[in-house]
Amino acid sequence: MTTKIAIFGVGLIGGSLALCFKGKPGITVVGHAHRPVSAEKYISRGVVDEATLSIEEAALDADFIFLCVPVGKLDEYLTKLSSMPLKKGCIITDVGSTKASIAAAAAKLGLEDVYFIGGHPMAGSERSGVEAATPLLFENAYYVLTPPPGLPEGVYESLVHLLVYTRAQIVKVDPVEHDRIVGAISHLPHIIAVALVNQVCDYNETNSLYRRLAAGGFRDITRIASSDPLIWRDILLNNRDIMLQMLSDWNEGITSFVQMLEAEDGEGITEAFAKANDFRSELPEGRKGMITSSFDLYIDVPDHPGIIGKIATEIGINHINLSNMQIIESREDVPGIMRLSFRQETDMERAKELLNNMDYSISL
Ligand SMILES: NC(=O)C1=CN([C@@H]2O[C@H](COP(=O)(O)OP(=O)(O)OC[C@H]3O[C@@H](n4cnc5c(N)ncnc54)[C@H](O)[C@@H]3O)[C@@H](O)[C@H]2O)C=CC1
Ligand SMILES: O=C(O)C(=O)Cc1ccc(O)cc1
Incomplete structure (x- = not known):
């Protein structure tokens, strides 16, 4: 028996969740897209198993529905879904950065045989869109759930069980708090x-x-x-x-x-x-916070063709996770400065050692 997960809003957060679930035993991930070109992109990037432009088709038979659209659109999507014939026992959740209004909207809809549990993965970045999605985004972060009063315990547990794939730590919090x-x-x-x-x-x-x-x-x-x-x-x-x-x-x-x-x-x-x-x-250390850190290396790069590709390739073949790369200054008369950003300090240290060994001049 397969578990179908539908994702509405396959951007940074929806795409990252899709990548956490895709390929796991018995799971099929379906992404809803606004436009045909987005649907093609989700498939070509390997973020979802299937992509559809139809809300009905995405929601049909889904066991879990994740609403990953902007906060101002959450009510609209939830209301639309509530009028559709969803699978009995389907769990709808969202990832919006606020929780009180969507919890109130769900309570007002009086859903029958389907359940709404508010959610907020407390990790992200300043980047957006499916291009920035990564399955590592939620690792070691908190993931807030706001189950409504009276929700059957088994329903809550099924969502928590699925979210194990995110490697985040689940915390139950009241939506207003x-x-x-x-x-x-x-x-x-x-x-x-x-x-x-x-x-x-x-x-x-x-x-x-x-x-x-x-x-x-x-x-x-x-x-x-x-x-x-x-x-x-x-x-x-x-x-x-x-x-x-x-x-x-x-x-x-x-x-x-x-x-x-x-x-x-x-x-x-x-x-x-x-x-x-x-x-x-006294702030906690060692756990990814809401506002994520970035560890940057600045490298003087000579103006040689192909140098950027060479550095990126070295970092890639050494399995160092790079979160961003930018040329800050590149003029004919001066060497360029390249900024490499890492989410983990250990990745930055490994890259520094690697590039030092390649005789690049590095400043922190
Ligand atoms: N950016 C972050 O770091 C975090 C964001 N969130 C929440 O996650 C949700 C999604 O945010 P991101 O993934 O960052 O955004 P994003 O811009 O990367 O993705 C939004 C997705 O929603 C889709 N979408 C569907 N209907 C839309 C409409 N009517 N207008 C605009 N876009 C529409 C877009 O096509 C896109 O795929 C938001 O509710 C946000 O509050 C939660 C945690 C972290
Ligand atoms: O850019 C950053 O580090 C963030 O602040 C990410 C973020 C944005 C919105 C959220 O609801 C949670 C986390």
């Missing part, structure tokens, strides 16, 4: 990163040195400002009430810095840094 916590540790940092980058962008209008000198730390702490604008528009509007409250708290924190600077209150500034230092040193 989820939105507050994630609002603070993910949504607020995204707003701050965007506001910070845009502030510097405005200064740069008058002096382009701002952009040229904004390397290293500034790039690191603002990486998430490169996230997909439409995905984030939906998340922030959906979590609007909580974000408004948190931004008001943020304003208080910033005002307190304004006051300390105005009063030249060195003691206050020292205390603020010491408090942050203490709390931060």
